[in-house]
Amino acid sequence: MKKEEAKKRALFVIESDPEQSPRPAEAVRIAAGLGAWKDVRADLLLAGNAVKALGSYPEELVDGHIFRDYLPTLNEQGGVLMMVTGNTAAKEAFSPHLVIKSLDKRRLSATMESYDFLFHF
Amino acid sequence: MVAAGPDKKNFFHAIRTAEAATRQGVEVYAYFIDEAVKGLGHPEVGTLKKNGARIFGCAFSLQKRRLPLDSEATMVGLTMLNEIMTGSDRFLSFT
Secondary structure, three states: OOOOOOOEEEEEEEOOOOOOOOHHHHHHHHHHHHHOOOOEEEEEEEOHHHHHHHEOOHHHOOOHHHHHHHHHHHHHOOOOEEEEOOOOOOOOOEOOOOOEEEEOHHHHHHHHHOOOEEEEO | OEOOOOOOHHHHHHHHHHHHHHHOOOOOEEEEOHHHHHHOOOHHHHHHHHOOOEEEEEHHHHHHOOOOOOOOOEEEOHHHHHHHHHHOOOOOOEO
């Protein structure tokens, strides 16, 4: 039996630096794990240095294999990967395997308020 | 859900919030993940359990940190987090 569309939405706001901290990878792991059950759609908003996780060589980051393995999975689950427009913290081109949405910072507050669950890493 | 470690204020904010809820007769489920699993053996978590809260610990987080399974918590995966999030009247996260 096919599952219905996800009914609730969770936003993981990630601001930690994946070059320094394991928290971004842990956030991605949790998001992908939740999304797998299709009860909750998990989206990510990568802010500041966290956008480095979207790069083409995630293995160089703390627990980088998680970004390589689970970010595409999040897209496949219907999850949205977002970054704030104009963020220049990424050191390399984004992975071509990811679909990334750019979010105007003027819409940040309204965007976050629209979610059922909010996590900050 | 508690992800903040016991060296962070948010860990204790979570505990105190859960305590207040149990005193009001609320059915409390506390899911410890990431750094928070280091605090599963904290006496206040034990007290929380004695006062009726259901305590869960993320098995992956414990294994990653080479921590032993803790008798105060039921070891679970993200499936339980999904159940708690979708089945609760109110969900709070302390990261």
